[in-house]
Amino acid sequence: MSAISREGAPPARSPKLLSWQRLEPILLHTVLIILCLIVLFPIVYTLLASLRPQGFGLSREIIPADGFYFGHYERLLSTPRFMRNVLNSAINSLGGALLTTSIAAAAGYAFARLEFRGRQVILTFILAMMLLPGLTNLIPLFKLASDLGILDTYLIMILVYGTYGIPFGIWIMKGFYETIPKQMEEAAAVDGATPIQALLYVVIPMSLPGLISVFMINFVYNWNDFLTALILLSSSSMKTATVGLFDFQNQLTGNNNELLNAAAILIMIPGIILFLIARRSFLQGMVEGAVKG
Amino acid sequence: MRQKKIYPYLLIAPALLFITAVTLYPTIFSVYLSLNRSRRGVLEFVGLRNFEIIFNSGDFWESFRLTLIYGFLFVGLVMVFAFLLALIFNRGLLFGGVYMSIIFIPWMLSEIVSSVMFRWMFLPEIGIAQRLLGPIFGDITFLGNDAGAMGVVIGATIWRSVAFAMLLLLAGLQTIPGELTEAASIDGANRWQAFWKVTWPLVLPTTQVTIVFLTIQAINAAGMFLSITNGGPGRATEVLSLYMYREAIVFFNFGYGAALAVILFLLNAVLAIVYIRSLRSQVTYA
Numbered sequence: 329m330s331a332i333s334r335e336g337a338p339p340a341r342s343p344k345l346l347s348w349q350r351l352e353p354i355l356l357h358t359v360l361i362i363l364c365l366i367v368l369f370p371i372v373y374t375l376l377a378s379l380r381p382q383g384f385g386l387s388r389e390i391i392p393a394d395g396f397y398f399g400h401y402e403r404l405l406s407t408p409r410f411m412r413n414v415l416n417s418a419i420n421s422l423g424g425a426l427l428t429t430s431i432a433a434a435a436g437y438a439f440a441r442l443e444f445r446g447r448q449v450i451l452t453f454i455l456a457m458m459l460l461p462g463l464t465n466l467i468p469l470f471k472l473a474s475d476l477g478i479l480d481t482y483l484i485m486i487l488v489y490g491t492y493g494i495p496f497g498i499w500i501m502k503g504f505y506e507t508i509p510k511q512m513e514e515a516a517a518v519d520g521a522t523p524i525q526a527l528l529y530v531v532i533p534m535s536l537p538g539l540i541s542v543f544m545i546n547f548v549y550n551w552n553d554f555l556t557a558l559i560l561l562s563s564s565s566m567k568t569a570t571v572g573l574f575d576f577q578n579q580l581t582g583n584n585n586e587l588l589n590a591a592a593i594l595i596m597i598p599g600i601i602l603f604l605i606a607r608r609s610f611l612q613g614m615v616e617g618a619v620k621g
Numbered sequence: 622m623r624q625k626k627i628y629p630y631l632l633i634a635p636a637l638l639f640i641t642a643v644t645l646y647p648t649i650f651s652v653y654l655s656l657n658r659s660r661r662g663v664l665e666f667v668g669l670r671n672f673e674i675i676f677n678s679g680d681f682w683e684s685f686r687l688t689l690i691y692g693f694l695f696v697g698l699v700m701v702f703a704f705l706l707a708l709i710f711n712r713g714l715l716f717g718g719v720y721m722s723i724i725f726i727p728w729m730l731s732e733i734v735s736s737v738m739f740r741w742m743f744l745p746e747i748g749i750a751q752r753l754l755g756p757i758f759g760d761i762t763f764l765g766n767d768a769g770a771m772g773v774v775i776g777a778t779i780w781r782s783v784a785f786a787m788l789l790l791l792a793g794l795q796t797i798p799g800e801l802t803e804a805a806s807i808d809g810a811n812r813w814q815a816f817w818k819v820t821w822p823l824v825l826p827t828t829q830v831t832i833v834f835l836t837i838q839a840i841n842a843a844g845m846f847l848s849i850t851n852g853g854p855g856r857a858t859e860v861l862s863l864y865m866y867r868e869a870i871v872f873f874n875f876g877y878g879a880a881l882a883v884i885l886f887l888l889n890a891v892l893a894i895v896y897i898r899s900l901r902s903q904v905t906y907a
Binding site (some may be wrong): 352353356357359360361363364367368370371373374377427428431432434436437438439442443444447452454456457459460463464465466467468470471472483488490491492494495498523524548551552553554555558559570571574577578585588589591592595596599600603604607610611614615 | 622626628629630632633635636637639640642643644645646647648650651652654706709712714715716718720721722723724725726727729730731733734735736737738739740741742744749776780785789792803834837842843844847848851862866869870875879882883885886889892896
């Protein structure tokens with residue numbers, strides 16, 4: 329097993345030391361710092377390898393002696409096929425996230441604020457859909473898309489990404505709307521606004537943080553998706569960055585590992601940046617999506 | 622008044638429409654597909670033949686066995702690490718947020734990106750993990766060894782999932798009011814006793830939810846297996862989800878693949894029911 333299994337021992341020992349009031353925080357910080365180093369290790373090791381000339385890996389050195397080499401990144405950024413794959417990822421992820429966010433914004437509001445027949449049943453149905461992973465769906469989806477002639481298009485990717493995120497988006501938005509005071513809509517109604525106007529001009533603007541977090545979480549999820557895109561896309565001009573990376577990994581010849589590693593690092597960046605920008609809403613969103621439904 | 626009645630349904634209609642078209646209908650369609658055989662792209666109804674073939678196939682049972690082994694090790698190990706971490710984070714340490722962000726980074730990586738990293742670390746003869754851990758495990762080449770390859774996937778998936786499981790458990794721990802453990806310590810319980818008598822029973826429902834969540838992930842882990850080992854060496858890591866993918870998408874056996882998907886779907890559905898039940902049994906003590 330990987331390096332991960334080694335970090336099990338130290339925290340297990342901590343209960344014995346818990347009575348040592350002053351030592352405890354030091355011990356726990358040490359454990360966490362070691363753990364963080366282990367967690368970051370695969371990423372850093374790959375990053376270092378991407379900053380070395382080709383074939384360097386065979387020398388077994390981890391840090392190059394004669395400075396970093398950025399040639400692999402320059403080469404990738406000027407390779408039309410790689411950039412096309414990245415563009416495809418951006419189009420599919422953006423389209424999917426926009427679709428999810430707008431649909432979830434409307435439905436979440438109905439579940440949070442309005443009373444209607446079948447509300448609970450429909451809500452449970454949507455929760456159940458969230459638990460059914462896309463995997464078992466992929467075969468019929470492939471067949472259906474192929475029969476409809478929309479395999480290998482932006483349309484099918486945006487439809488699928490946009491739909492997979494809906495249940496999660498509804499939960500998050502429902503929770504968010506429930507924190508907004510009802511008086512806002514009531515005041516709008518008194519001023520003569522229709523319910524739809526109240527939603528569009530009063531509630532939605534106030535829910536912007538929730539909408540943005542649903543959008544970002546979905547964008548990162550779509551960006552990182554690999555299996556759905558692998559199955560539904562086939563031509564090299566339509567493939568996404570993750571599928572391109574998979575092809576590259578499988579066609580790897582000789583000692584081209586440095587270039588492969590550089591591609592992996594580039595593809596990793598958007599997700600990490602969005603996560604670090606909106607860390608709090610990501611973490612909150614994930615807990616709410618999973619347990620507070 | 623009439624307009625008011627329609628309004629909620631108008632708001633949820635797009636959601637239901639998309640879910641029905643992209644999730645529900647394909648699921649039902651896969652049941653139909655599973656009763657067919659495809660020959661040169663033409664479907665031919667064969668009843669339960671596919672299931673009969675599956676249950677008599679050595680490959681299926683071997684994949685089933687591998688899925689069980691993987692599932693138990695993955696869920697068990699993630700739970701142990703995640704629980705210990707959740708207990709540490711629950712102490713409210715300084716910089717807790719920084720640590721948490723760092724251990725969450727692997728969850729933000731694509732499966733294929735994680736795969737490139739782990740394959741690089743375990744590259745025969747060159748990868749650092751191969752060189753450091755190889756001698757400890759009897760000089761094996763991890764990716765060329767049956768148990769070793771499974772070990773690499775288990776390691777990589779733990780690396781990705783432990784933070785998420787930890788977060789769920791932490792959310793559960795944080796609903797337990799501090800007064801309860803304080804009361805226990807006033808009554809003379811030490812921390813060990815307070816944990817087992819107060820914290821553990823209260824966090825048990827969350828633990829169940831987390832286990833179900835991880836089990837669903839384990840059953841559907843095709844992406845990590847496909848990208849790290851591609852089922853190899855031989856069929857040593859060809860878990861059910863990967864077997865299904867290969868039969869349907871690579872060999873174009875839609876009927877057979879769909880029958881496997883139905884079996885996986887039923888496993889997932891049972892787990893989903895368990896999950897919803899344990900959510901309902903969750904009580905708040907605040």
